[in-house]
Amino acid sequence: MGPPERTAEEGLTTRPDVPPAQVESEIPIASRTTRMRKRRPWWAVGIAVVLIGAVAVLAIVLTGHRQVLPFTPKRQAFTFTLTKTYPVSLQAKHPDAAVAGVAASVQSTLSAMYDGLFLDPHAWSTAPPSDVYDHFTDTAKPHAEKAGAGLGLGSLTGTISSLSVDSSKLTVHVLVGPNSKPTAAMATVEFIATAKTRTGSTLRIDRRAQYLLDDVGGTWLVSGFPLTQTTVDKLVPSPAPAGAGSAQSGSSS
Numbered sequence: 001m002g003p004p005e006r007t008a009e010e011g012l013t014t015r016p017d018v019p020p021a022q023v024e025s026e027i028p029i030a031s032r033t034t035r036m037r038k039r040r041p042w043w044a045v046g047i048a049v050v051l052i053g054a055v056a057v058l059a060i061v062l063t064g065h066r067q068v069l070p071f072t073p074k075r076q077a078f079t080f081t082l083t084k085t086y087p088v089s090l091q092a093k094h095p096d097a098a099v100a101g102v103a104a105s106v107q108s109t110l111s112a113m114y115d116g117l118f119l120d121p122h123a124w125s126t127a128p129p130s131d132v133y134d135h136f137t138d139t140a141k142p143h144a145e146k147a148g149a150g151l152g153l154g155s156l157t158g159t160i161s162s163l164s165v166d167s168s169k170l171t172v173h174v175l176v177g178p179n180s181k182p183t184a185a186m187a188t189v190e191f192i193a194t195a196k197t198r199t200g201s202t203l204r205i206d207r208r209a210q211y212l213l214d215d216v217g218g219t220w221l222v223s224g225f226p227l228t229q230t231t232v233d234k235l236v237p238s239p240a241p242a243g244a245g246s247a248q249s250g251s252s253s
Contacts, residue, residue: 078115080170080189082107089176102182103172105220106213109135110170110187113222117152118193118205124160128152137214137223144222154230156195156203163195163205185213185220194235206231 085103087094116132117123127149136144149157169190177183191207212224 077111078119078165078168079111080107080114080168080191082172083169084171086171086173087176088173089180090178091176091180093180094176095180095182098180098182099174099176102174102185102215102220105218106172106185106187107170109213109220109222110189110211114152114168114189114191118163118191118207119165123149123152123157124163125158127157135222137216137221140221140223140225144225147225151225151228153205156205156232159197159199161196161198163193166192166194166204168192182215187211187213202235202237204233204235206233 082103085099087096087099113132113135116129120129122129128151132151133141133144144151153160167190171188173186173188174182175184175186188210189207191205191209193205193207195203195205197203208227208229209225210227211222212226213220214223
């Protein structure tokens, strides 16, 4: 007498034509490797998203489509080269540290002002940005606002597509009063830049100017601009050397 036959009611349905061992092997069992493949760490997904975004931004910048970026690439601020500081005093001695501090403040003010007047893209297309006039005293500010673009690019406004500084020089004279306190400053600047126009021309801009500055709460601001002179020259590309174009061939008889 053989072992009792198991029925479906006992928890297992048997196929008479297939051995029980083969029935059990047909049930898929997920291995450890399979389970690990299905599980992706959150940090791996995050890194992939960041890399894809970086590649997309780089592609946009390299192709020149910066206007679609949600931010404006930061440009390096301009700083005048301070070449010389002259103290003007009736006394035999003058406070060197105070004079140097005035020169540094003048350098900061005029550098920020020229950055807005010449290097800000707003100045190229329409007018200097409004914060340019923050570098003037309350008395001089209305005159500066009236001058507007004349403080910088003047009639070139609306024609410039790019501008780079070639050289700059700043000389500061500091007037020292009887109490050894700086009371006024005069700055002389030389500013030379190369600009590209929207029509493809290349211009050399040579700016020479003098500014009077007063101490306003520890910051030296422009109180007057008695001299401003700008010279603009159109740069013509040098002609190519003879024979640099196409080679010429001749025949001899």
